[in-house]
Amino acid sequence: MREITLSQAVNEALAEEMRRDDTIFIIGEDVAEAGTPFKVLSGLVEEFGTGRVVDTPIAEPGFMGLAVGAAMTGTRPVVDLMFGDFIYLIMDQLCNQAAKTHYMSGGKMRAPLVVRTNLGATRRSAAQHSQSLHALVAHIPGLKVALPSSAYEAKGLMKTAIRDNNPVVIFEDKLMYNDKAPVPEEEFLIPFGVANIKRAGTDITLIGTSSMVQVCEKAAEILSREGIEAEVIDPRTIVPLDEDTLLASAKKTSRVIVVDEGHQSYGITGEIASRLNEKAFYHLDAPVMRMGAMDVPVPFSPALEDLTVPTPEAVAEGARKLMSGELIHAA
Amino acid sequence: MAKTNTEDYLRMYAQMVRIRTFEDTANQLYLSAKMPGLTHMYSGEEAVAVGICEALTTSDRITSTHRGHGHCVAKGAAFKEMFCELLGKEEGYCRGKGGSMHIADQSNGNLGANAIVGGSMGIATGSAFTAKMLGRDDVTVCFFGDGATAQGLMYEVMNMAALWQLPVIYACENNGYSEYTATAEIAAGSITARAEAFGIEAHQVDGQDVLAVNTLAQDLVARARKGEGPFFIELMTYRYHGHHVGDINREYYRSKDEERDWKDNRDPIVKFRGWLVDQGVATEAEIEAMNAQIKQDAAEAVDYALNARYPAESEVDMHVYADIEHALAPHTA
Ligand SMILES: Cc1ncc(C[n+]2csc(CCOP(=O)(O)OP(=O)(O)O)c2C)c(N)n1
Numbered sequence: 001m002r003e004i005t006l007s008q009a010v011n012e013a014l015a016e017e018m019r020r021d022d023t024i025f026i027i028g029e030d031v032a033e034a035g036t037p038f039k040v041l042s043g044l045v046e047e048f049g050t051g052r053v054v055d056t057p058i059a060e061p062g063f064m065g066l067a068v069g070a071a072m073t074g075t076r077p078v079v080d081l082m083f084g085d086f087i088y089l090i091m092d093q094l095c096n097q098a099a100k101t102h103y104m105s106g107g108k109m110r111a112p113l114v115v116r117t118n119l120g121a122t123r124r125s126a127a128q129h130s131q132s133l134h135a136l137v138a139h140i141p142g143l144k145v146a147l148p149s150s151a152y153e154a155k156g157l158m159k160t161a162i163r164d165n166n167p168v169v170i171f172e173d174k175l176m177y178n179d180k181a182p183v184p185e186e187e188f189l190i191p192f193g194v195a196n197i198k199r200a201g202t203d204i205t206l207i208g209t210s211s212m213v214q215v216c217e218k219a220a221e222i223l224s225r226e227g228i229e230a231e232v233i234d235p236r237t238i239v240p241l242d243e244d245t246l247l248a249s250a251k252k253t254s255r256v257i258v259v260d261e262g263h264q265s266y267g268i269t270g271e272i273a274s275r276l277n278e279k280a281f282y283h284l285d286a287p288v289m290r291m292g293a294m295d296v297p298v299p300f301s302p303a304l305e306d307l308t309v310p311t312p313e314a315v316a317e318g319a320r321k322l323m324s325g326e327l328i329h330a331a
Numbered sequence: 332m333a334k335t336n337t338e339d340y341l342r343m344y345a346q347m348v349r350i351r352t353f354e355d356t357a358n359q360l361y362l363s364a365k366m367p368g369l370t371h372m373y374s375g376e377e378a379v380a381v382g383i384c385e386a387l388t389t390s391d392r393i394t395s396t397h398r399g400h401g402h403c404v405a406k407g408a409a410f411k412e413m414f415c416e417l418l419g420k421e422e423g424y425c426r427g428k429g430g431s432m433h434i435a436d437q438s439n440g441n442l443g444a445n446a447i448v449g450g451s452m453g454i455a456t457g458s459a460f461t462a463k464m465l466g467r468d469d470v471t472v473c474f475f476g477d478g479a480t481a482q483g484l485m486y487e488v489m490n491m492a493a494l495w496q497l498p499v500i501y502a503c504e505n506n507g508y509s510e511y512t513a514t515a516e517i518a519a520g521s522i523t524a525r526a527e528a529f530g531i532e533a534h535q536v537d538g539q540d541v542l543a544v545n546t547l548a549q550d551l552v553a554r555a556r557k558g559e560g561p562f563f564i565e566l567m568t569y570r571y572h573g574h575h576v577g578d579i580n581r582e583y584y585r586s587k588d589e590e591r592d593w594k595d596n597r598d599p600i601v602k603f604r605g606w607l608v609d610q611g612v613a614t615e616a617e618i619e620a621m622n623a624q625i626k627q628d629a630a631e632a633v634d635y636a637l638n639a640r641y642p643a644e645s646e647v648d649m650h651v652y653a654d655i656e657h658a659l660a661p662h663t664a
Contacts, residue, residue: 033583034511057481057517058448058509085447124368124419126430128446296651296658300430301419302367303641 001182006172007040009151009183010116013158014041014078016187018048021076024162025052027063028080036080038118038177064090064115068098068167071113076162081117084171087133090115098167099142112165116158119147120173120211120261121298121309130298130305132210132261134171135268138239144168144192145239149213151181153236156190164192173211173261193240197249201231204255204319207246207272208234212259218312223319230319238268243275250276254285255322259310264292286322291315340612341621343385343541347377347600348622350401352629353410357400357417357431361576365637367419370431372572373401378599379504379566380405382544383472386552392440392458392471394451397432398504398570399444402474407439410632420639427642428650440469449475449482452501456488459499459561470498470555477565478509480522486529492561493529500551501526501563504538506570511584526563538568539599542606569593 004012018024025048026041032055035042045053056063060081067077081090094115101111119132138145144166148154154172161168198213199220208216213234220230231249235242250256256276258269269290276288294308321327354374360366373380376398384393384405395402403413408424416423416434423429424436435443442458445451455473462469479485480503492499509517523533536547544566551562571594573581607613613621651658 030511037510055512055516058478059481059483061483062481089447124430126368126433126446127428128433128450294647294659296648297428299428299647300368300425300433301427301642303419304427304644304647307644307647 001184003180004151004183005178005180006148006151006154007038007177009155010040010158010172011042011044013155013162015044015047017159017162018044018052023074024076024078025054026078026080027054027056027067029056029058029082031055031080037082038174040177041080060086060089061093064093065097067113068093068101068111071098071111071167072101072109077113078162079113079115081115083129084117084119084133085128085131087117087136094137094143094167094169095140099140102166103142110165111167113167114158114161115167115169117169117171118174119171120175121293122305123174124300124302124305125298126300127297132171132263132293134169134238135262135266135271137169138268138271142167143239144237146170146192146237147210147235148172149208149210149234149236150176151179152183153190153196153234155183156188157192157236159189160192163189171210176211190236192237193242194236195242195245196234196236197231197245198234199230199232201229201253203229203253204257204322205231205233205249205253206257206259206315206319208232208259209238209268210261212261212310215310215312215315216259219315219319222312222316226320228319228323235272241272241275243279246272246276247280250280250288251283254283255319256284257289257291257315257318257322259291259315261293261309263295264290265295267292286325286327289318289322289327291318337612339385340607343381343545344600344603344607344613344618345621345625346381346385346405347541347603348625349410350374350377350380350404351600352625353400353404353413356414356629356633358572358576360417360633366417368430368432369575369577370400370417371398371575372570373398375571375593375598376504376506376538376568377401378541378544378603379502379538379568380474382541383502383548385545386548387440387470387472389439391469391552392442392455394442394455394458394471394473395435395444396451396474396476396479397444397446397448398476399434400431403434403436403441403444406436406441408436408441410629411635412436414632414636415639418636418639419641420636421642421646422639426646426650449479449484451475452479452482452485452488455501456492456497456499459492459497460495462498463495468556470500470552470560472500472502474502474504476509477503477505477507477514477518477522479503480518480525481509486525489526489529489531489561489563493531496558496560498555498558498560500548500555500561501531503563503565504568505565506568508570508574508585510574511578511581513584522565523563531561531563533563533565535565535567538566539597539602541599541603569597
């Protein structure tokens with residue numbers, strides 16, 4: 001199968017969907033000729049014109065709000081939010097307006113839009129351009145949240161997001177735009193709420209999101225050399241969350257680590273760990289372990305930034321501790 | 332010519348050259364992969380930062396932008412701590428935690444560069460509010476780009492600043508572009524008229540002419556101190572480099588001819604240098620000596636910064652909260 005980058009995969013997904021449905025448009029800063037700073041949208045304006053690939057002023061609440069209104073009245077906007085950190089600027093329009101439209105109207109209105117943005121540290125971009133804020137939007141009922149972990153996932157999830165009748169936020173990892181993966185030429189969609197078992201294993205389950213899937217896979221390789229067979233699972237979407245697959249794996253292996261790049265406290269890892277504790281407690285041989293980014297703003301200095309994100313070595317070390325039973329009586 | 336004026340002129344010239352030299356050196360660091368992250372160059376816009384900051388005292392405040400090196404130097408920062416910050420070293424102004432986009436030199440009243448476009452407009456206005464409330468005569472200058480005038484926050488705070496006559500000057504550096512888009516494509520109507528709608532006195536000035544900028548700034552700063560603010564200035568200027576250091580192929584949004592024209596005919600340093608020599612303020616030889624000294628200062632500062640220490644690992648959870656030494660130590664946060 002041909003291999004393409006995550007950028008190309010997103011680009012293809014958007015182009016295919018825009019050809020299929022002419023109510024879809026893209027809106028955001030420097031999305032047209034510049035194709036965004038990450039060049040993900042290159043070429044789309046040539047095919048679809050500036051009427052459907054719409055450059056905006058630097059006015060995030062404004063174009064997000066415009067998208068909500070457009071979505072409510074018959075179009076399907078894809079809002080390009082250049083950096084995930086700018087989520088804070090659009091919170092009112094996304095969370096108070098888009099997320100609640102369907103519910104508050106008793107199901108009579110809807111806001112089918114996609115916000116495509118990014119997450120991830122380790123680019124030396126410092127605290128205002130390095131955040132992983134998916135937990136923030138996952139907290140709001142009415143929003144769906146997808147976290148592609150490869151080019152393949154990015155394409156399939158984007159196409160599904162565009163066809164969904166709800167507001168969906170997709171977070172791509174900034175470090176993965178140039179990562180290549182096999183992606184079929186023929187059309188495919190990845191349904192929401194269906195986790196992907198990336199690697200089967202029997203001894204411990206590693207649940208990773210976004211780029212942490214790779215981290216878990218690398219940890220699994222390290223562990224495998226030591227005779228520990230880890231199962232690696234990518235939930236793909238955190239809203240909806242495929243609890244069944246996660247629970248089945250937890251019951252099978254009886255030990256789980258959840259790894260995510262959001263801050264550890266009050267985040268995704270806590271949510272997943274909690275659900276497993278609630279529903280698989282008597283199958284577990286150890287407490288579910290959480291590994292998130294450190295609870296600090298992401299520092300600029302390479303000497304510090306690298307410390308803040310979970311690494312394969314740290315995940316492997318966590319797994320060893322869980323396997324040895326060291327943590328059970330830690331208290 | 333009066334001695335004091337001569338000193339002012341030479342200092343303004345030196346400050347502009349210091350900014351340009353800092354930037355050229357930073358660019359080299361970046362291109363030779365010695366500098367982490369990315370950076371936005373200020374070259375071409377020096378007369379704006381210097382013309383305005385030379386009208387301020389040390390305790391007057393500024394807020395800065397993602398293109399913040401120039402403001403930082405103009406407000407009095409030292410090369411050594413700035414280069415250390417750009418390289419993520421412990422002795423940097425922010426102990427390596429901020430980097431290029433968040434550089435701040437508190438000791439000279441710089442409240443910080445900001446990587447969120449328009450993000451500092453509230454901060455600047457709040458700083459002016461403090462001055463008024465506590466009866467200080469400080470003035471705050473809020474630097475931002477033409478692109479940032481699209482942010483709603485600006486209109487919210489200008490309204491309050493005007494209602495309460497706050498000592499703040501909104502300084503819009505109109506370099507013709509907002510990232511990869513021409514200003515005309517993202518700003519409807521006139522930029523100064525937007526401030527005038529709130530009853531704020533607004534001026535447009537040639538941002539390549541350091542004396543014109545400084546004369547206007549002196550006047551407005553003095554008036555803001557007396558409670559006649561706020562004010563708004565649109566400074567017409569140009570950035571020589573791309574939007575950031577990686578923005579190399581940019582002909583699809585701006586022509587090489589246009590870039591050349593600004594560099595060859597409207598360079599703020601070349602223009603001012605010519606004026607200084609014409610007026611007999613300095614000789615060519617004196618200017619060359621000044622330039623050489625600044626180059627040497629920058630080279631020494633970079634050498635120092637390249638060899639300086641990174642912060643210790645234990646710094647990673649320091650400064651998350653005030654009054655808590657280590658946020659992640661048990662029983663603290
Ligand atoms: C809120 C926000 N939106 C978008 C960006 C990305 N961005 C960084 S600089 C920039 C353009 C800023 O243009 P302008 O204000 O004119 O300043 P200039 O770069 O020309 O100095 C953009 C869109 C950002 N940093 N913050």
